[in-house]
Every structure is written in C-alpha cells, then in structure tokens.
Amino acid sequence: MKIDEAKAKFIQSWGALGTQWGINRTMAQIHALLLVAIEPMTTEQVMEALSISRGNANMNLRALIDWQLVERLHKLGERKEYFEAEKDIWKVATRIAGERRKRELQPVIETLSTLREVEKDPDRKAEIKEFRKVTKDVQQFAEKVDQMLDKVSKADEHWFLGTLLKVVRS
Amino acid sequence: MKIDEAKAKFIQSWGALGTQWGINRTMAQIHALLLVAIEPMTTEQVMEALSISRGNANMNLRALIDWQLVERLHKLGERKEYFEAEKDIWKVATRIAGERRKRELQPVIETLSTLREVEKDPDRKAEIKEFRKVTKDVQQFAEKVDQMLDKVSKADEHWFLGTLLKVVRS
DNA sequence: AAAAGATTTCAGTAATTATTGAAAGTTCCG
DNA sequence: CGGAACTTTCAATAATTACTGAAATCTTTT
Numbered sequence: 001m002k003i004d005e006a007k008a009k010f011i012q013s014w015g016a017l018g019t020q021w022g023i024n025r026t027m028a029q030i031h032a033l034l035l036v037a038i039e040p041m042t043t044e045q046v047m048e049a050l051s052i053s054r055g056n057a058n059m060n061l062r063a064l065i066d067w068q069l070v071e072r073l074h075k076l077g078e079r080k081e082y083f084e085a086e087k088d089i090w091k092v093a094t095r096i097a098g099e100r101r102k103r104e105l106q107p108v109i110e111t112l113s114t115l116r117e118v119e120k121d122p123d124r125k126a127e128i129k130e131f132r133k134v135t136k137d138v139q140q141f142a143e144k145v146d147q148m149l150d151k152v153s154k155a156d157e158h159w160f161l162g163t164l165l166k167v168v169r170s
Numbered sequence: 171m172k173i174d175e176a177k178a179k180f181i182q183s184w185g186a187l188g189t190q191w192g193i194n195r196t197m198a199q200i201h202a203l204l205l206v207a208i209e210p211m212t213t214e215q216v217m218e219a220l221s222i223s224r225g226n227a228n229m230n231l232r233a234l235i236d237w238q239l240v241e242r243l244h245k246l247g248e249r250k251e252y253f254e255a256e257k258d259i260w261k262v263a264t265r266i267a268g269e270r271r272k273r274e275l276q277p278v279i280e281t282l283s284t285l286r287e288v289e290k291d292p293d294r295k296a297e298i299k300e301f302r303k304v305t306k307d308v309q310q311f312a313e314k315v316d317q318m319l320d321k322v323s324k325a326d327e328h329w330f331l332g333t334l335l336k337v338v339r340s
Numbered sequence: 341a342a343a344a345g346a347t348t349t350c351a352g353t354a355a356t357t358a359t360t361g362a363a364a365g366t367t368c369c370g
Numbered sequence: 371c372g373g374a375a376c377t378t379t380c381a382a383t384a385a386t387t388a389c390t391g392a393a394a395t396c397t398t399t400t
Contacts, residue, residue, distance in 0.1 A: 006288040118176040
C-alpha cells in the first residue's frame, strides 16, 4: 500500500469510529489528518486535504482545541495559525475520558439524584420500590464509572499502562 | 416528584445519553421504559407508552434483544410476546462492552494492521516513519482496550466491582 | 384450509445533524 | 485611519439518520 492511500484509509477509519462514538465525522477526520501530519497545518491545508469548507474546518478545529486534542500555534513572522495534534495516544485517551465525563456523565448523575426523591404513593408501592431500586443501581454504577474516568483523566501514562495491564491480567 | 414524572425523566435522560453514545434515542428509551417497568410489556404497551409506531417499536425491541439487553417471553395461553429488560446493571454494562468491542473496536484493529504494511518510498522517509509510529501506537492502545473490554464482557459482577474499586483506589 | 392474531419489512417521509459560503468581525501594519 | 490578511459566525441547504404506516408474512386456531 502506498503512503497516501494508507493515510486516507486511516483518516477514513478514524472518522467512522468517531461517528459511532458521538463525535462528528469531520472532527475525527481532522484529528486523524493532524495525527499523521509530519508538521503543523494551516486551515487552508486542512480544507484542501479533506475537501471541506472554511467554516467547517474552522468550527471543528476549534472543537478539537476545546477538547485539548489539538493545539494552535504560530510561526514566527507569520499571521496564519497552524494546528498540531497531540500525538501521545495515552494523552489523547485521557483527554477524551475527561471531556466525556464532564459533558455527559455528570449531567446524568445529577438528574439521577433528583429522581431518587420520588413521592410516596400507597396505591403504587411496588412500582415505586422497583423504580427506586433501578435508579439506585444505575446511580451507583454511574458514580463508579465517574470515579474511574476521573482517575484516568488525571493519570499519566505510567499509571495508565500499569493499571490497564493489571486489569487485563487479573 | 410524582412517580410518573420521575419515570418520564428517567426515560428521557437515558435516551439522551444513548444518542451521545451512538445508540439511537428510541432504543435507549425503550430500554429505560422496560428497566423501570414492574412487569414485562407487550409491543402495544411500549408503543403507547412512548407514542411510537409499531415498526419503530418492533425494530428497536429486536435490536435490544440482539444486544442481549432485553428478553422475549411468552405468557401461558397467550399469543402475544412480552418483553423484559435485564435489570442487573452490571450485566447491562458487560453486554454493552461486549457488543461495542465486537462491532466497533475489532474492525478498527483489523484495518490498522493492514495499514502497517505501507510501502517504502525513499522520497518520503520521514513521513512514512511518522505514519508507522502513530499507527503502531494507536494499534497498541486499541489492543489494550480490546483486551480490557473482553475481560469486562466476560466478567461477573464480583470481579467487576472488585476491579473497578481497585482501579479507582490505586 | 381459511380466518384471526400477531410480527416483520420497507418505501416514503420526517426529523435531526452537519456543511457551506458569504458576510461580519478581528488583528496587524503602513 | 484604511486596508489587507486572516478568522469567526450563522442562515440556508444538504446529507444523514430515524420513524411511520400499511402491506406482506408468519403462526395459531377452528
């Protein structure tokens, strides 16, 4: 396989994975593009490489920066912005874990805790009991996952590797 | 909060979480509905409760069965099918881990391994070296996650609780 | 075998989500 | 200041994804 074909497949495949995980295709593709780029790229270059509009490139680059997966940088004496991906895959994973925890898991945990205060109703005792049991279980599970993600998002590579190995072996 | 309102919020919230994780809203809502149901429900009851069409209810119930999150059952002397959710949240989590591993991670791992065979090209040595490094890292990471998910998807609750706790503490 | 009860399929349509492109906004420099 | 270089915004549009509903199929009963 030629290098260009391989890069295209990598970008393609990363994009597909993104869509399955609630990240939009273009955002994942730009990330992949920058991951295999040998040096930082401009918005123009990203637009060109992926055949996307300026607006789209701009929005998704900003989103990647927001997720801390990409950094903005400037070359001396140039006004253009350049973009560079975090290439340490362990860092990428921890950043994603941290973001998703903050954006998705925490709101759910909050909602769950409000649901636990359901009113008593003598006519629907069994139903309420069941509801409280399910929400309690879900809440406990969500909190465990939250703690784990928190840990992961703050971990360094050494911790991460060590723990993953331990988990896999145990 | 009244029980009906609480149930509605739970279903709502579970549905929203689903969409963020690449599972369609209705599938997640049906799952939530069955989770808090006190007894198995028919397709008709699901349609009614969520105001959805027969086709939609049928397709998503089938998908849930496929994911092993819901079971089909029959009441004696009745022709209708009833549906019941797996209520053990640990089992739910392991089933989801298993499915996503099979459906999403494994194809990516396969693609990655094909990409590692990129042709040499004396004019683009640095580029190829970089590409091989990135794809190798990603592949190694994906394999670790795959092993972990495999472990999790085969684990029983006891293992799960123990290991998660260990991870959180370490 | 045919009617009744129940489930499945899928083409058409609706809803949602992503993208474009042009206009507005910034920043830098003479 | 004025304008060139670049970035950001966002209403309109396109692409994708999900849902409906009626017809087809399957299954049980008489």
